[in-house]
Amino acid sequence: MTLEDTTNMSEKQVRRGAAQQKLLAFASLIVLVIGFSLASPRFFQIDNIMSILQATSVNGVLAVGVTMIIITGGIDLSIGTLMTFCAVMTGVVLTWMGAPLLVGVATGMATGALCGLISGTLVAKAKIPPFIATLGMMLVLKGMSLIVTGTKPIYFNDTEGYTDISTGSLVGMVIPQFPLPNGVLILFVVAGIIAWVLGRTVLGRYTFALGSNEEAVRLSGVNTDRWKMAIYALAGAICGIAGILISSRLNSAQPALGLGYELEAIAAVVIGGTSLSGGRGTITGTLIGALIMSVLTNGLRVLSVAPEWQTVVTGIIIIVAVYADQLRRRSAN
Amino acid sequence: MTLEDTTNMSEKQVRRGAAQQKLLAFASLIVLVIGFSLASPRFFQIDNIMSILQATSVNGVLAVGVTMIIITGGIDLSIGTLMTFCAVMTGVVLTWMGAPLLVGVATGMATGALCGLISGTLVAKAKIPPFIATLGMMLVLKGMSLIVTGTKPIYFNDTEGYTDISTGSLVGMVIPQFPLPNGVLILFVVAGIIAWVLGRTVLGRYTFALGSNEEAVRLSGVNTDRWKMAIYALAGAICGIAGILISSRLNSAQPALGLGYELEAIAAVVIGGTSLSGGRGTITGTLIGALIMSVLTNGLRVLSVAPEWQTVVTGIIIIVAVYADQLRRRSAN
Amino acid sequence: QDKLYIPLISKGFQHQFWQAVKLGADKAGAELGVDVTFEGPDNETQVDKQIDMLAAALAKQPAAVGIAALDSQAVIPLLKKAQEAKIPVIAFDSGVDSDIPVATASTDNMAAAAMAADKMGELIGGEGKIAVVAHSQTSLTGVHRRDGFVNEIKEKFPKIEIVTVEYGDGDHLKSTEITKAILAANPDIKGIFGSNEGSAIGVLNGVREMGAKVVVIGFDSGKAQKDAIRSGEMAGAITQNPVGIGYETVKAAVAVSKGETVPKNVDTGFYWYDKSNIDAPEIAAVLYD
């Protein structure tokens, strides 16, 4: 039958296309890396590459978390200040209460999950638009961090090994030539887990389905509210991880930090090809987006471009990169 | 006929409902004002009310501009830095080149329109998602302001009457008891014009239509790209007005200002009931949203609430206000 | 032919204060024949951004590096890295909790703000209500200037009441609105202190728009503040010596990288200026537009 033929053909085509697509998705990133390497011999040095990766870790983790929310068609503006609040709570437990490391880490993630659950409840149950619900949360959490800490940073000097969470290198202990910071390792592990969740589990399937057509999912008898709350809570827990990473890197919970990080993370997600209207997106894309942003920032600095020109060039390259990606997708169609 | 009857009944109902709706839309604002007035006798003083209005003017104008873009289903992150860039260009023309006031004002608005047109072109023609296109523009314009000014503010000391644009009071000259600052007058005029454009003109019709179902509009033979570009350009020109307002108030174009203003303006729009997914929204709503925000900020300051608590309370009240509005809409249905 | 390369990582670059520091650094760079770059994050909360900048600067293997740390501890791991790579570190503007920096060129912000408090007390006659519009609740300079001012008032002027301390992020417009709200809430207020340029200009604007009669004391320099002091709208302001900070930092960096020894601490000082002394040569030298 004709259809049978076409099926086979398309199946093959689709697979080949998909592989090409995946490679080409990296194109902008690779072009950037090659460009900077040619422009400065200092750029493609193992140390600098590690700096770039390290600089990606916090933003990358945040971006992975918010990717899920964006796929549902929502948005989370509170991720930056939530990250800080989680760091603060970790600091409170570890430094003020002297709890063991693991309890601190658990507290950070639990705080994130709880706050995410609150946002999720506001969105799902109270039907407050995600933009507003999380804008409100962003302000509340910003204030809470300052209140809890009394506006002073909490230092982790007494917690043995806390800085190693982000800056140590398990990989480096095995392969000394490749001192990949733990923070980056954690980013990859988190990204891997979430990619798996999105691709293989019921939660992931509903994440996409909610963004694609929430009403249709609800009318399929799915308890959409509960799933949405779960997704926000999971994203919150991931913000908790970001909070632990950043505070471990700074050896302190900086209560004023965090505002503006949400925009950067969302930018990474969108540069990575996830649509803000929901229903489609990939974790690989988000990682590429986050990497593009940190390669750009680092590269321009290594080239000693004046800071005001750095901003201009960053703006232009982001547009061009996304445009190139757009063209690729269109031609793939 | 029965059907006729129901139609008429509903028609009447709808009208009465609409009037109620309009009044109730102000409810959150009124509750806030009454609350603050009871809490502090200093709040409801003519001077303070004028301060609140004055504080609304810049954010209000920005919010009115971005309302149009949001109704098309887009977003504009560049409004804050575009405002600054327009102020800078006005400063260049007025102070450095000594041009007359009107030329300066025209330059500011033209700069805004041009940059808006660029964003619009990126969105409509290059099919770059609005979030990315305007994020790129935001960075480019931020850098450009610093580059053009050499990171130094441009002062308007030599331009007679420039500060009056925003802080003078034409109304006060007629009714001395009511010294409404010109900036507020300009906000109302701009809001009035845009409300008229949205409600009564072809441009307005396509604004809503694009946000409602862009593909359907295109299939109806409308040149959607051109209209979209026009809308972004108009919104840009309005950012130009905001730039003139803010620089007239500060008597200087401050090149580093602007980042963060976009979020505040978008928040005002969304608090005012405009949907981020496009197709629906009102200028009245946006004005109410902007007023809610400045009443809140001012009121909490007049009450001398501690700054970190101000943020927390603001976050909570924004959520509650939108929730109340949500309930009102649902019950009106 | 390879010029020495010295990057300065500051707390910001858009503010006039930092631009003045940059000016001094560039001047020293030109005089001493070294390449100087100057950058900093967008605002003073971005501790991790600053660390990324420092990392990128160290990747360029400079002759020495200057750092105005946003957090006195968070930069230490990277400073250790610099030490291992034998890159000397000069701290400027504020120090770090470590002895790695071979020299520190800074201002005592606490003392500077205390001087502002003394002047405020004098000018309002030792009693009445005042307010502070600070630029940051958390950054070191913000905290030091606030505490320096508030403590001095409490100690020396028991009859003066500080009704509120608000934070405007150094944003001119935000500080304007804050000032107006403070004036609305406290019509009998006698003085307001703005803790950096943006705050001071904001206070000035707010006072102007409300038509209030208030003693305004500012901090830092800039054309608008200088004009306001000349016209008497602003009673006076504290200025540091940003150009000097930048100059001394680069000078010390060059010296250290050539193996010379430098004094551990360079206090670049601060000055009170008002209508009476604004044009005096030693003051004019530390002011900037």
Next chain:
Amino acid sequence: MTELVRMEGIDKRFPGVHALKSVGFDLRAGEVHALMGENGAGKSTLMKILSGVYHPDEGRILVDRTEVAVPTPRAAQDLGIGIIHQELALMRDLTVAQNIWIGREPRLSFGRLDEAKLNADAAAIFDAMHIRMDPRAIVGGLTIARQQMVEIAKALSYRSRVLIMDEPTAALNDAEIAELFAIIRKLKAEGVGVIYISHKMDEIKRISDRVTVMRDGAYVGTVEAADTPISTIISMMVGRELSDETAIIPDLSGAETALEVSHLSRGHELKDISFSLKKGEILGFAGLMGAGRTELARAIFGAEPADHGEIRVHGKAQQIRTPADAVSAGIGYLSEDRKHYGLALGMDVRANIAMASLPRYADRFGRIDEPELGRIARRYIQTLSIRTPGDRQELRLLSGGNQQKVVIAKWLLRDCDILIFDEPTRGIDVGAKAEIYRLLNELAASGKAIIVISSELPEVLRLSHRIAVMCEGRLTGILPGGASQEEIMALATKREGLAAE
């Protein structure tokens, strides 16, 4: 008769689909030319090419015997070609009149809109169509049927010489269809050429002059409607004969009651509705457009819960506040509006079929058994003959009728005891329709309780064991299976005011 349009050798490929294989078509002035074919035969694609939405890979288009290019919808309009799209292309936030005149708004000076004229013109069109419609109503709040009316009015407003109607009556009722046909006859008399696509075979005889049949993207033949029997056309379409069966009404006196609805009310839409449904029974719901059948189904299903009343499932009272409650009580509902309420168009066929049954195919870590879902999806693709290049194809790329089949597959897989089908065969071709009827009968025979809501009386009669009739939110009566159309219409128009007399 003069020739208006000729399409020759039109070829079109989509990734994985050869949608049109050198298809030819022609249209004369003053004729109604029906375009027939199974779901996915390529009818809509051919018409989208003619109206400037798609571009052909090969072939040429002649209008008035001169070759033309149709690069955009605008160009098609300028050539006098208008189209009613199968998938409604309306702006849901705009009013009826605003939708109709989009792009052609009457203007005053300064780009101002003449809203009064806009509404009056729209009202005039509806008057001519003998339809009551408030031009100022927001389209998103209208039922699918009324949205379809808006599309028709919009197409008429262009006063095109060539009018393409892609399944205009899919959502319409007999009365409205009659009105539409009157309009078409008038247009015909004015020399307009109409291309008419429909899966309702009876309409073809009633309205069309010639019939062109497509199969698998290829042209099969063109015949005169008047002297070709329906069965011939059907066999041209599906390539075999279909036997028509009538409902066999089983004896259900001993069957237990599956669903009992008593005194269900909500606002103005539903007024005190009580009925019961037995296991193994198919209860048909008839009524005019807006009678409230959809509202009733949504109330039972918890999509918009009722204010008052009681729902008993298998004798047990159930609190149904959300669709999740309904599904766990064993009630499934297939919506009449597949695009908005039935499908995630951006997702693939497999995911859509599995949407309501996911947890069943997941382990305790929530991991989905993809291979199993793939097998299931392919099984349904086969049994329902869903035309798709594979189970991973995105749903939005399927033809309308095939999308509908996917919704049906979703509920078949969920395996509820009580199934409510709202317009299950909307846009489905004759062959597949027969297949679905057979399926429904099988489901009933296996003990499921089924409600079928349909605007096509023949369908209701063909399927139902009993027929419930609604009018203006009230259940006006329940007739035994095999009742006459007249009896049903009498109940369907029994308004409250009249009933009181």
